[in-house]
Amino acid sequence: xxxxxxxxxxxxxxxxxxxxxxxxxxxxxxxxxxxxxxxxxxxxxxxxxxxxxxxxxxxxxxxxxxxxxxxxxxxxxxxxxxxxxxxxxxxxxxxxxxxxxxxxxxxxxxxxxxxxxxxxxxxxxxxxxxxxxxxxxxxxxxxxxxxxxxxxxxxxxxxxxxxxxxxxxxxxxxxxxxxxxxxxxxxxxxxxxxxxxxxxxxxxxxxxxxxxxxxxxxxxxxxxxxxxxxxxxxxxxxxxxxxxxxxxxxxxxxxxxxxxxxxxxxxxxxxxxxxxxx
Ligand code: NDP
Numbered sequence: 001x002x003x004x005x006x007x008x009x010x011x012x013x014x015x016x017x018x019x020x021x022x023x024x025x026x027x028x029x030x031x032x033x034x035x036x037x038x039x040x041x042x043x044x045x046x047x048x049x050x051x052x053x054x055x056x057x058x059x060x061x062x063x064x065x066x067x068x069x070x071x072x073x074x075x076x077x078x079x080x081x082x083x084x085x086x087x088x089x090x091x092x093x094x095x096x097x098x099x100x101x102x103x104x105x106x107x108x109x110x111x112x113x114x115x116x117x118x119x120x121x122x123x124x125x126x127x128x129x130x131x132x133x134x135x136x137x138x139x140x141x142x143x144x145x146x147x148x149x150x151x152x153x154x155x156x157x158x159x160x161x162x163x164x165x166x167x168x169x170x171x172x173x174x175x176x177x178x179x180x181x182x183x184x185x186x187x188x189x190x191x192x193x194x195x196x197x198x199x200x201x202x203x204x205x206x207x208x209x210x211x212x213x214x215x216x217x218x219x220x221x222x223x224x225x226x227x228x229x230x231x232x233x234x235x236x237x238x239x240x241x242x243x244x245x246x247x248x249x250x251x252x253x254x255x256x257x258x259x260x261x262x263x264x265x266x267x268x269x270x271x272x273x274x275x276x277x278x
Contacts, residue, residue: 002014002015002041002042007160008157009136009159011136013102013103013160013184014227015227015228016042016244017044017070017228018042018043018230018238020043020045020046020051020055020231021049021188023231024051025050025051027233028053028054028055028057028058029061031058032054032055032058033058034238035238036058036062038242041064041068041069042069043055043069043070043229044162044229045074046105046107047073047076047088047091052092053095055071056095056096059071066098070102071101071102072103072104073092073101073104074140075106075125076088076107077110080110085127085128093133099133100132100133100134100135101133102136103134103135103159103160104128104134104136105137105140106138108140109139109141109142109143110275111146111276113276118150119150119153119154122137122154122158136160138158138159138162139161140162141164141272141275142158142163142174142272143177143273144176146272148177151181157182157183158183160184160186161174161183161184161186162186163186164189164267165226166189166190166192166268167196167199167257167260168196168260168262168266169263169264169267169268175226184225185227186227187221187227188229189269190218190230191214193268195268196260197213199260202257205256205257209249214230214237214241215244215247216249216253216257218230219247220249220253222245
C-alpha cells in the first residue's frame with residue numbers, strides 16, 4: 001500500500017507512482033501493465049512522451065476500476081494556445097481511453113515563447129476543470145515568479161508543481177514557493193535518472209539499513225513530503241522502488257542526503273527560465 005497526499009482542491013493522489021518518460025511507445029502497454037501488476041496505482045505520462053495510447057491500453061487490459069488508478073498527463077509545448085489546449089486534451093482522453101483525467105499539467109512555462117503568455121494557457125486548463133472532464137489542474141517546471149503570475153491573474157493556484165528534485169538538486173526555492181501557495185510538490189527525476197543510486201553516501205546508508213540505494217533515495221523524498229514516480233523498464237526495479245513504506249530514515253540519514261545538494265550545478269534537466277524549444 002502507498003500513502004496518499006491530499007491536494008488543495010480536496011482530492012487525493014498516491015504519493016508513489018510510476019513514471020513513463022522515455023518508455024518507448026511500442027513497449028509502454030507491457031511496461032505499464034507490469035507496473036500495475038506490481039501494485040502502482042498512479043501513472044505519470046505526457047503528450048510529449050508519445051506513449052499515452054500504451055498507458056490507456058494497459059489500464060483497460062488490467063481490469064482495475066477507474067477510480068483506483070490515478071492518471072496524470074501534460075500539455076505538449078506546441079499546444080499552449082487556448083484552442084490547442086482544449087483539442088489536445090480531447091486527444092489525450094481518447095488515447096488514454098478515459099472519459100475523465102485526474103490531473104493535467106502545463107509541462108513547461110516557456111517564458112520565451114507565446115509572447116511569454118502562460119496565463120492564457122492556465123486559464124484554458126481551468127476551463128477543462130469547469131467542464132468536468134478534468135479533475136485537477138497543475139503545472140510543471142514553474143519557477144516562483146511563474147506561479148505568482150498565474151495565481152495573481154486567476155486567483156487559482158495549481159494543485160501541484162512537478163519540478164526536478166533529487167539529492168543532487170533539492171530545488172528548495174521552487175519547493176518553498178509552491179508550498180507557500182498550498183501547492184504540492186511532485187519531484188521528477190527522483191533517482192537523478194539513476195545516478196543517485198550510485199552515490200557512495202547513499203550506498204553507505206543503504207548498506208547500514210539493509211535496503212537498496214533506490215529505496216533510500218525514494219524514502220528521502222517521501223519523508224520530505226514530495227510525490228514521486230520513478231521510472232523503470234525492469235520488473236525487479238519496479239518492485240524494489242515500490243517497497244518503501246516499511247522503513248524510515250533517521251534525521252541524521254536525511255541530513256547526510258540533504259548534504260549531497262549541488263545547487264543549480266546539480267540540475268540534470270533544462271532550466272525552466274531559459275527552456276524555450278522551437
Ligand atoms: P528517474 O529518476 O525515475 O530515473 C530513471 C532511471 O533510473 C532509469 O534509467 C532507470 O533504469 C533507473 N532506475 C529505476 N529504478 C532503479 C533502481 N531501483 N535501481 C537502479 N536504477 C534504477 O528519472 P525519470 O527522468 O524517468 O523521472 C521520473 C518520471 O518523472 C519520468 O518518467 C516522468 O514521468 C517524470 N518526468 C517529468 C519531467 C517534467 O518535465 N515534468 C521531466 C522528466 C521526468 P531502467 O528503466 O533501465 O530500469
